[in-house]
Amino acid sequence: MKKIATIVFFIILLGLGFAYYQWNKPKKSAASEEVFAHRSATDLYLEFTSDPTGAFQIYNQKNVEVRGVMDSFAKDSLGTKLTLRTESNDGGVVTITLVEEMNRILPVIGDSVHIRGLCAGYIADDTGLLGGEVQLNQGIIVN
Amino acid sequence: MKKYFFVIGIFAFGSLQMLGQNFFTRNGHLGFFSKTNMEDIKANNESVTYIMDLTSGEINISALQTNFQFEKALMQEHYNENYMESSKYPKAIFKGKIDDMSKVNFKMEGVYNAKVSGNLEIHGVGKPYTVDAVFKVGGGHVVAETNFKVKCADHNIKIESSLKNNIAETIDVNAKADLTELKK
Numbered sequence: 001m002k003k004i005a006t007i008v009f010f011i012i013l014l015g016l017g018f019a020y021y022q023w024n025k026p027k028k029s030a031a032s033e034e035v036f037a038h039r040s041a042t043d044l045y046l047e048f049t050s051d052p053t054g055a056f057q058i059y060n061q062k063n064v065e066v067r068g069v070m071d072s073f074a075k076d077s078l079g080t081k082l083t084l085r086t087e088s089n090d091g092g093v094v095t096i097t098l099v100e101e102m103n104r105i106l107p108v109i110g111d112s113v114h115i116r117g118l119c120a121g122y123i124a125d126d127t128g129l130l131g132g133e134v135q136l137n138q139g140i141i142v143n
Numbered sequence: 144m145k146k147y148f149f150v151i152g153i154f155a156f157g158s159l160q161m162l163g164q165n166f167f168t169r170n171g172h173l174g175f176f177s178k179t180n181m182e183d184i185k186a187n188n189e190s191v192t193y194i195m196d197l198t199s200g201e202i203n204i205s206a207l208q209t210n211f212q213f214e215k216a217l218m219q220e221h222y223n224e225n226y227m228e229s230s231k232y233p234k235a236i237f238k239g240k241i242d243d244m245s246k247v248n249f250k251m252e253g254v255y256n257a258k259v260s261g262n263l264e265i266h267g268v269g270k271p272y273t274v275d276a277v278f279k280v281g282g283g284h285v286v287a288e289t290n291f292k293v294k295c296a297d298h299n300i301k302i303e304s305s306l307k308n309n310i311a312e313t314i315d316v317n318a319k320a321d322l323t324e325l326k327k
Contacts, residue, residue: 027216060230061209074170081170081190095169097190097210120209121233123192127203129165129325135190135207 029099029138030116033063041068041084041094048122048134049092059119065142066094067114070107080106082115082139091131096139107141114142164324166285167194171320173206173235175293177311184218184310186211193320195285197249200241202259202287204318205234226300232267242273252281259289265298288319 026032037059039047044066048055068084071093075081079100083093096117107113117136124132171191177184191206208229213219223229239261241247247255260273276289293314295302302310 022217023215025216027219056233057230060233083169093169095190120190121207123205123207123234125192125194126205127165127194130167130169130192130194133169133192135210137190137210137212 027138028061028118030063030118030136030140031099033118035065035116036062038065038067041066042086042088045086045088045092045094045132045134049088049090049124049132052122052124056121060121062119063116064119064136065114065116066096066136067112068094070109070111070113072109073106082107082113084113084115088131090125090128092125092133093131094134094136096136098139098141105141116140116142164198165194165196166322167192167325168320168322171204172318173204173211174317175211176315176317178315179308179311181308182310184213186213186219186222188212191318191320193287193322194325195287195322197285200244200247202237202239202241202261204237204320206236208233208235226295226302227266232265234264236264237272238262239272241276247278247280249278249280249285254279263293265293266300268298270297283323285322286320287322288317290315290317292316 044059044064047058066084068086071083071085073080073082079097081095081097083095086092086094096115098115098117115136117139120135120137122132122134169192170189171193172187172189173191174185174187188206188211190210191204194203195201208227209223211219211222213222239259242258242260246257255278257276257278258273259276260271262269263272272291274289274291276287279286279288293316295310295312295314302312
């Protein structure tokens with residue numbers, strides 16, 4: 001009887017430990033995930049514009065290292081968002097929201113950069129005015 | 144007298160410039176808040192695309208579900224996998240229009256209240272909405288903001304009975320965007 005009680009106690013303890021870990025586990029970020037693919041900003045953007053559904057299935061939440069030229073940046077409550085220009089005709093861009101505490105030195109506009117981020121997907125421009133946007137988040141600057 | 148004509152001329156020119164222009168941002172905000180006795184859940188997305196035609200009052204908003212950031216990684220996982228099915232329905236989309244354009248004067252600095260009506264698609268299910276919005280015009284910017292409520296059931300978002308006490312049936316949504324001129 002004592003043996004059963006001990007086993008039950010340890011199972012409960014394990015369960016509580018697992019639940020505690022699940023509740024407090026850290027968010028995935030480009031720093032913690034293995035790199036899935038290396039792409040230029042233009043190539044990544046064109047993959048999404050030519051087949052949005054297929055590309056989303058390939059890259060969704062995957063860590064992608066993107067190289068490109070920085071076009072602009074914006075700061076908000078969730079971090080710093082960098083915009084990389086592409087050579088597509090519609091003015092489309094690739095954007096990366098950085099994990100703020102990991103990135104102290106930011107590149108300047110016009111710099112060539114290598115950045116990693118988890119792919120969140122693609123926003124098409126249905127109006128034809130703006131160009132689409134491939135979004136990456138939880139990103140880091142490689143160099 | 145000439146001076147007055149000059150000032151009026153500048154305003155008129157400014158007005159004409161603004162009319163017929165599209166304003167946009169790729170850094171718009173969309174946030175939601177679920178409050179129950181058991182738990183408060185909130186999430187924010189600061190990478191929302193807003194495009195507004197100042198002549199017609201048409202507004203297009205697109206947000207990626209996987210870009211909503213939660214306090215806990217587990218909440219974010221559940222949101223994307225169990226409720227939004229983000230791999231199947233990656234976007235939230237609103238397409239609408241200012242109901243009565245005479246209530247908003249984009250030619251003149253000021254704060255304007257107006258109703259916006261349109262279709263909001265979440266979880267692959269569209270539903271018509273009419274919301275109260277505020278437009279602040281000034282300094283070459285239009286800041287648009289609205290708060291409204293979304294019923295999970297209206298968009299076929301199913302909450303397990305075991306979590307009914309943790310997730311509100313009706314969610315408070317806040318949308319805000321600082322729009323600037325789209326130059327092509």
